[in-house]
Amino acid sequence: MTATGADLGRRLGRELRDLDPRAAWRMSPRQWAAANPGFVVFGGAILGAELLTAFGFGVAAVAVNGLVLVGLVVLAALVEDEPILGSLIALAMVAIERIISIAAPLPFGGEMLPIATTGACILLGVAMAAPRLGLSRQALGLRAGNPRALLLVGLAGIPLGLLGALLFGSFPAVEPGALAFVGSVVTLFLFAALVEELVFRGLFPAVVVRAGGDERTGILAGTAFWIAALLPTLSAPYIALMIPTGIWFAAVRLKTGSVLGTTLARGVMLVIMVTLPAAVAG
């Protein structure tokens, strides 16, 4: 097959667009943190807001996350470096997720509707951020890879779900009826599992790599925020289960380059945690 001049031109354009002077070397997590003080400061503020949520100061947490967003916009206006801007947008998604989930309650529609609305808003944010930051689906980890490996990782959600249900009883309840069950399964896979994996193990490593960091740094940072987001459960056994789970998810993302396997595992885990207590009780 002969490549035409137009094909060659397009390929050259793509290569030039992807050309990153920092791609030849990658900073270690410590070097990257030192080079991105804004990320560290605002990330610390978001972690502080998670602690406020955990101890029942939801309104204060919303206010702190709001201030973080204002600070991120001011910093975005000052920062000349486009790749650094991407890491600030990833942090903004975490702050926005917490703001929406607390400040926009729905007094109807059961416990699944707030998960769906929060997840849908964040998916919209990621969908707008990806083209703006020049992130491809592959960079976000949205690639199938080996289907067998994906399925095996997904099956790990069964024991994780059983353990989760055992350790953490109070989970969003499913409304009775087949339609509500199907809606809950779709909500948990699409708006909970996929959103979590896409933001914490998809967007974070992608923007950190763009800003000169190692993929490891981004996955570690995303996983740290993911674990911190579980603090409001105030369930030490559940958090103790999720720390190694998060580290394992991070390792899977690093090894396979995909978030789909861990999305499947997290989705299966959540469905079991939601349905099993009700099935046992009734």
Place this chain on the structure above:
Amino acid sequence: MTTVAPAAASDLLSLMGLDAVTSTAGVVVLLLVAGLLLAREIARARGPRELVRVARTIDIIMAPLLGAFLIIVTSRLLNLVLP
């Protein structure tokens, strides 16, 4: 994370009530939306370079917050309409 947040939100709802939550945390969202819209317009007025960089960043942040704004307004309206 999205599954944890509704529990925290429902705790806050049962503690404060819908009116109080939307009048405090909700107001933060409304102020953010208004402030970001203002910032976007200021960025637009400063010139094309700022418009491209800052205004597009604000657009990304605004989109999910506008979703939250709609949810808050819907909640308040339904709370008024429904018995």
